[in-house]
Every structure is written in C-alpha cells, then in structure tokens.
Amino acid sequence: MTKPNDLILRAALGQDVERTPVWVMRQAGRVLPEYRAVRAKAGSFKGLLFQPELAAEVTIQPVDLLGVDAAILFSDILVIPEAMGLEYRMDEGRGPSFEQTIRSEADLKKITTNGIEENLEYVFQTIRLIKQELGDRVPLIGFAGAPWTIFCYMVEGKGSKTFSMPRAMIMSNPELAHTLLQAITDATIIYLKAQIREGCQMIQLFDSWAGALNNDSYNTFALPYLKQICEAIQDVPKTVFSLGAFFSLEELSQLPCNTIGLDWHMDPRWARKVVGGEKTLQGNLDPAILYGDYSFIRLRTQEMLQKFGPNRHIANLGHGVYPDIHADKLKCFIDTVKEYQHSK
Amino acid sequence: MTKPNDLILRAALGQDVERTPVWVMRQAGRVLPEYRAVRAKAGSFKGLLFQPELAAEVTIQPVDLLGVDAAILFSDILVIPEAMGLEYRMDEGRGPSFEQTIRSEADLKKITTNGIEENLEYVFQTIRLIKQELGDRVPLIGFAGAPWTIFCYMVEGKGSKTFSMPRAMIMSNPELAHTLLQAITDATIIYLKAQIREGCQMIQLFDSWAGALNNDSYNTFALPYLKQICEAIQDVPKTVFSLGAFFSLEELSQLPCNTIGLDWHMDPRWARKVVGGEKTLQGNLDPAILYGDYSFIRLRTQEMLQKFGPNRHIANLGHGVYPDIHADKLKCFIDTVKEYQHSK
Numbered sequence: 001m002t003k004p005n006d007l008i009l010r011a012a013l014g015q016d017v018e019r020t021p022v023w024v025m026r027q028a029g030r031v032l033p034e035y036r037a038v039r040a041k042a043g044s045f046k047g048l049l050f051q052p053e054l055a056a057e058v059t060i061q062p063v064d065l066l067g068v069d070a071a072i073l074f075s076d077i078l079v080i081p082e083a084m085g086l087e088y089r090m091d092e093g094r095g096p097s098f099e100q101t102i103r104s105e106a107d108l109k110k111i112t113t114n115g116i117e118e119n120l121e122y123v124f125q126t127i128r129l130i131k132q133e134l135g136d137r138v139p140l141i142g143f144a145g146a147p148w149t150i151f152c153y154m155v156e157g158k159g160s161k162t163f164s165m166p167r168a169m170i171m172s173n174p175e176l177a178h179t180l181l182q183a184i185t186d187a188t189i190i191y192l193k194a195q196i197r198e199g200c201q202m203i204q205l206f207d208s209w210a211g212a213l214n215n216d217s218y219n220t221f222a223l224p225y226l227k228q229i230c231e232a233i234q235d236v237p238k239t240v241f242s243l244g245a246f247f248s249l250e251e252l253s254q255l256p257c258n259t260i261g262l263d264w265h266m267d268p269r270w271a272r273k274v275v276g277g278e279k280t281l282q283g284n285l286d287p288a289i290l291y292g293d294y295s296f297i298r299l300r301t302q303e304m305l306q307k308f309g310p311n312r313h314i315a316n317l318g319h320g321v322y323p324d325i326h327a328d329k330l331k332c333f334i335d336t337v338k339e340y341q342h343s344k
Numbered sequence: 345m346t347k348p349n350d351l352i353l354r355a356a357l358g359q360d361v362e363r364t365p366v367w368v369m370r371q372a373g374r375v376l377p378e379y380r381a382v383r384a385k386a387g388s389f390k391g392l393l394f395q396p397e398l399a400a401e402v403t404i405q406p407v408d409l410l411g412v413d414a415a416i417l418f419s420d421i422l423v424i425p426e427a428m429g430l431e432y433r434m435d436e437g438r439g440p441s442f443e444q445t446i447r448s449e450a451d452l453k454k455i456t457t458n459g460i461e462e463n464l465e466y467v468f469q470t471i472r473l474i475k476q477e478l479g480d481r482v483p484l485i486g487f488a489g490a491p492w493t494i495f496c497y498m499v500e501g502k503g504s505k506t507f508s509m510p511r512a513m514i515m516s517n518p519e520l521a522h523t524l525l526q527a528i529t530d531a532t533i534i535y536l537k538a539q540i541r542e543g544c545q546m547i548q549l550f551d552s553w554a555g556a557l558n559n560d561s562y563n564t565f566a567l568p569y570l571k572q573i574c575e576a577i578q579d580v581p582k583t584v585f586s587l588g589a590f591f592s593l594e595e596l597s598q599l600p601c602n603t604i605g606l607d608w609h610m611d612p613r614w615a616r617k618v619v620g621g622e623k624t625l626q627g628n629l630d631p632a633i634l635y636g637d638y639s640f641i642r643l644r645t646q647e648m649l650q651k652f653g654p655n656r657h658i659a660n661l662g663h664g665v666y667p668d669i670h671a672d673k674l675k676c677f678i679d680t681v682k683e684y685q686h687s688k
Contacts, residue, residue, distance in 0.1 A: 159505075161503075161505075162663075162666070164631075164632060164635075164666050164668070167630075167632035167635070168632060168635035169635075170632075171632050171633055171635040171636040171640065172635045172636055172637070211588075211609070213609075214608050214609045214610075214611075214630055214662075215609075215611055216630075217630070217632075244555075244588075244609075246590050246591070246609075247590070247609050247610070247611065264558050265555070265557075265558045265559075265588075265590075265591050266558075266591070267558075267559055267591065286511075286558055286560075286561070287508075288508060288511035288512060288514075288515050288561075289515055291508075291511070291512035291513075291515040291516045292515040292516055293516070296515065318558075319506075322506070322508050324508070
C-alpha cells in the first residue's frame with residue numbers, strides 16, 4: 001500500500017513539504033481525451049453532473065493520467081442556484097442560462113434554502129463513489145461558487161462581460177442584494193459542510209466574477225459573505241480564489257482561510273508582499289503559456305516556482321486550463337513542478 | 345462669441361484649470377435618445393459610421409445635450425483592421441465579427457498598410473464636418489485602438505472572454521505576432537496623424553483587452569507599440585487607457601504620453617502613488633454607480649473628485665457608460681463635476 005500523498009494539505013496548513021504540490025483548475029475537463037469520451041457517453045455536461053458514476057470517473061482521471069497531487073470534485077458552481085429553485089441550461093458554446101432570475105423582492109419567492117442537501121444528493125453520491133475509488137491516494141477538494149459570483153448569475157441570468165444587472169442591483173437596491181447574498185451564503189454553507197461530511201478534505205471558493213467590482217463594492221458585497229463561509233467551515237483547509245480581485249487582495253488575505261488563489265495577472269512577489277507570510281498562495285502560471293513549446297513551458301514554470309519560493313505554495317495555473325491545450329503540455333507543467341528543486 | 349473651452353487640454357498638459365474638466369467614454373452613444381434616433385435613421389451601426397453627416401451629428405450631441413468639456417469623434421476602433429483589408433460585421437447584440445483572420449504567416453498577405461488614408465477618407469470627412477459645426481466650443485478628441493487590442497480582434501476574429509487565440513500566438517509564434525503588431529502600429533500612426541491634420545486636438549488610445557495579459561506579456565507585446573505611437577504623435581496631448589492593466593500601471597506611466605486613463609477598479613490614490621506626479625489621470629467612476637439615485641451619484645462623484653484632487657485630473661467614468669443608463673443620471677455626474685469646488 002502506497003503512503004497517502006497529503007502534500008497539498010500540509011502546504012495549505014503551512015507545514016513542511018518535500019516539494020511543491022500541484023493541481024490544475026479544470027484538470028477534470030475537456031483537456032483530457034479520456035474526459036471527452038466519458039462526456040460523449042453522458043450526452044451533455046449536465047448529464048455528466050447527474051450521473052455520479054461518470055462524474056466520479058472524470059474526477060479521478062487526472063490523478064491517474066496527469067499525476068496531480070489532488071482530485072477536485074467534478075461538479076459546477078451553478079448547482080447551488082439550481083438547488084435553491086432556479087434551474088439552468090448549459091448549451092454547448094453558449095454557456096449557462098437561467099429562465100428565471102431574481103430582480104425584485106417578489107422574485108425572492110422563487111428561491112429557498114430548504115432542501116439544499118436533498119436537492120444535491122447526486123453530488124454527495126458522487127463524492128462517496130470518488131472516495132471509494134480514490135482512497136487516500138491524494139486528497140479530494142470540494143468547492144462552491146462564492147456568493148457574489150452566484151448572485152451575478154441569479155440576477156443576470158447568464159454570463160456577461162460587465163454583469164451590469166447585478167451591479168445595478170447593488171447600487172439601486174442594496175437591501176435586496178444583501179438578502180439574496182445571505183440566502184446564497186446560507187445554502188453554500190449547508191452544501192460545503194455536507195461535502196466535507198462525505199469526504200472532501202479541502203475546499204475552494206471560486207469568485208469568478210470578483211473582477212466586475214472594485215475595492216469598495218467588493219468589501220461590501222463580496223467579502224462579508226466569504227468571511228461567513230470561512231468562519232462556518234472549521235474542519236478542513238480553505239482556499240479563496242477571486243479572479244481579477246487585485247484591488248482587494250489585502251482584504252482577502254485577512255479572511256479566516258488558509259490559502260489565497262492568485263490569477264495569472266498577479267506577480268507572485270507582489271502578492272506575497274500584500275498578503276504577508278501567514279497564508280499559502282496558490283497559482284498562477286498564465287494558462288496561455290501552455291500554447292508554447294515544451295522548453296518554454298518548463299522555463300516559465302521554473303521561473304514561477306522560484307518567485308513563489310519553497311514554502312506555503314500550491315502550484316496551479318492562474319485560471320482554468322483552456323480546453324484546446326494538448327494534455328501532454330499540461331503534463332509537462334505538472335512534471336516540471338514535481339521535479340523542481342528549490343536552491344537551498 | 346463665447347471663449348473657447350480648452351480646460352481639458354490644459355488639464356492634460358498639467359496647466360492650471362478653474363475646475364476639473366469632464367467627458368464620458370461612449371458619451372456619443374445609446375445612452376442618448378437623440379443618438380438612438382439618428383442611429384435608427386442610419387439603419388445600422390456601420391451605416392452610421394459611413395455617413396459623415398450623421399456621424400458628425402452624434403459626435404456633437406453630447407456637447408449640446410450633456411455639457412461635456414470635449415467631443416470625441418464618433419467612430420470605431422475596428423476601422424483600422426478593415427482599412428488594412430479585413431472587413432467586419434457588427435451584429436446587434438452579438439458584437440463585431442471578422443470573416444477573415446490572421447493566424448499564420450500566409451494570412452499576412454490578406455492585409456496591407458498601403459492606402460490607409462484613402463480607405464479611411466470617410467472618417468476624415470466626418471472630422472471636417474464636426475470641426476465646421478463645433479468650432480472651438482470644446483476640443484475634439486480623436487482615437488484609435490491600441491495595437492494589442494486590434495491584434496486580438498484580427499487573430500480571434502470576434503470578441504472573447506479569454507482571447508486565447510491571440511494569447512496562443514504570442515506564446516507559440518512570437519515572431520508572427522510582432523510582425524502583425526508592427527503592421528497595426530504603422531497603420532495606426534498614419535491614421536492618427538491624419539486625424540490630427542484634419543482637426544483633432546487630443547488623441548486617446550484604447551487598449552480594451554489589456555486585461556487579457558499580465559505584466560510580462562504586456563511589456564513585450566503591448567507597451568513597445570504604444571510607445572512607438574506616442575513617440576510618433578508630437579502635436580497634441582495623448583491619453584492611454586488600458587483597461588484591466590493594473591499590473592503594468594508603473595510601466596504605462598513611463599510612456600511619452602500626457603494622460604493615463606484609469607478603469608474603475610483602480611483606487612485613484614493608489615494610482616497616483618504608482619504613476620507619480622508627472623502625468624494627468626483620467627477617470628474613473630464605476631459606471632454602475634449611475635444605476636443609483638441622484639444623491640448617491642453626487643456623493644460618489646464628489647468622493648472621487650476629492651481622491652483625485654484639483655490638479656492633473658480629467659473626470660470620466662472608469663469605462664464606457666452603459667447604454668441602459670438614463671441620460672439624466674449621466675448629466676447628474678457631469679453637473680456634479682462641473683459644480684464641485686475643491687477645498688483650498
């Protein structure tokens with residue numbers, strides 16, 4: 001029996017590690033031909049989510065095929081608004097869309113925080129299947145969308161360049177915005193606690209639309225809810241990844257979480273200076289670097305590792321891997337991290 | 345005869361001003377009902393571009409209707425790729441798209457930097473008509489897309505969340521990327537010089553997709569071309585607005601330009617510290633604030649003015665005004681700037 005690989009948990013907790021651990025956002029995804037085969041069998045993205053055997057299979061694929069130091073539950077951040085009452089569609093090439101949105105007090109009756117666990121039972125079944133097959137080989141990461149990001153989808157009803165509708169709501173009706181954000185937060189806490197109960201050993205909050213705000217509005221409409229979640233989740237290490245939130249990095253580093261995810265825009269040394277020494281940093285190779293040749297990928301990955309240094313770092317890309325990257329290029333990134341020796 | 349209002353030129357040059365000047369990105373646009381009427385008459389967005397009388401009319405509308413301190417030429421950044429040989433379509437609600445793209449050395453034969461002035465004669469005719477009608481009431485701002493942003497469209501062929509194709513090209517074929525960026529730069533210099541010859545008194549470069557890069561790649565593939573343009577344009581004040589380029593603000597402030605445009609993510613005091621005292625700053629109210637009520641808009645505008653201080657500031661939003669904002673809300677922002685008294 002091989003020794004469990006808990007590098008990523010130790011790195012998150014600031015303990016000693018033999019080498020920098022690595023995983024990749026969207027590692028269970030279209031970058032792997034083996035994923036695409038399972039996805040084809042499932043028929044659709046949501047079909048894959050709702051079939052726990054298949055979702056478990058694609059969760060484990062990158063552990064076997066890429067040699068990453070963690071598995072991350074294959075799921076979607078939008079299962080929360082759906083569990084609250086707003087169904088969504090995911091159309092190939094067009095992204096998610098909701099038929100119903102929340103734009104007035106009256107719309108609040110469309111959603112509930114009751115029955116969250118029952119509605120998400122298919123996710124928990126996926127986690128149980130993953131744990132059976134994965135054992136202790138590597139830790140399993142659970143996740144959820146950050147309340148601000150989920151709010152964006154529930155108000156706008158789809159993806160957007162500017163998310164002007166949710167931004168309009170926080171300006172014109174902050175009370176309604178806070179009510180909705182609180183409901184999302186309550187549902188998310190229930191969801192994450194259940195993920196941990198079923199076996200997730202670490203969790204990550206994805207604030208994909210943090211960049212639609214600025215320091216003022218992020219402090220008012222995003223951070224307080226992240227804080228509630230971080231305070232409610234006590235048993236496992238927590239990572240917060242706020243894409244584009246360079247303007248609030250200092251405040252993010254005050255959250256009661258273990259790790260701050262950095263997007264590829266942020267210089268690791270600048271981030272370390274802003275965050276201080278008490279948090280682990282995760283990231284942040286520009287995913288477009290994987291379009292380069294192998295020697296270029298190795299060089300840039302080594303430069304990144306050097307900038308972060310040997311401690312309190314979990315290597316990752318600075319955003320999800322692009323689906324048209326060749327899996328061997330991604331493997332080159334992962335192998336470079338695993339082989340890297342920090343100079344003493 | 346009224347005295348010419350040259351506040352904005354003086355602010356750009358760092359000279360004394362009686363009050364902070366103000367204009368608004370996309371002020372000549374859908375936010376004005378009067379614009380929508382002319383746009384309907386023109387039949388389409390591109391129809392409006394190609395009819396100099398109508399384009400001149402919508403350029404001047406915000407001067408009369410909103411009382412801004414500058415007019416900005418009504419045009420589009422994509423007239424440059426079109427003048428170089430790549431025609432584009434602008435479909436309502438779907439944004440621009442190009443049938444032809446540049447993705448290989450062979451594709452370079454589709455484009456040329458010959459005949460730029462001839463191909464853009466309709467723009468120069470618009471400028472002449474504007475100058476006839478506008479006189480010296482306020483200065484006329486000319487503009488162009490920054491080479492990196494134009495490159496994004498020519499490679500990707502349409503808008504994108506990640507612009508992964510142009511980012512792939514700079515990683516996998518930097519030589520081709522530099523060749524294309526240089527051609528765009530050459531065409532842009534010809535275009536801007538002609539705008540100035542016809543009467544534009546100030547120019548702005550829009551780097552709308554700066555945020556798709558990071559410090560490294562921005563320094564290599566964007567800044568050198570901005571620098572060439574700023575060096576080539578000597579006669580009028582120059583503004584560089586790089587949306588999302590917080591990571592390169594320090595390098596941007598080294599460009600031989602007069603004004604740095606700030607998006608709404610950047611705190612004015614932080615930006616002033618990074619940029620230093622030698623440049624005028626432009627911006628940067630969050631455009632979503634105009635969804636709030638009048639007293640909220642006034643309060644936030646006053647706070648912004650206070651943060652920038654009385655000198656070397658041109659007030660603007662931190663991004664183009666959203667088309668669904670009520671024109672009276674926009675006027676409230678403009679009036680608040682014009683009435684504001686900095687405490688001595």
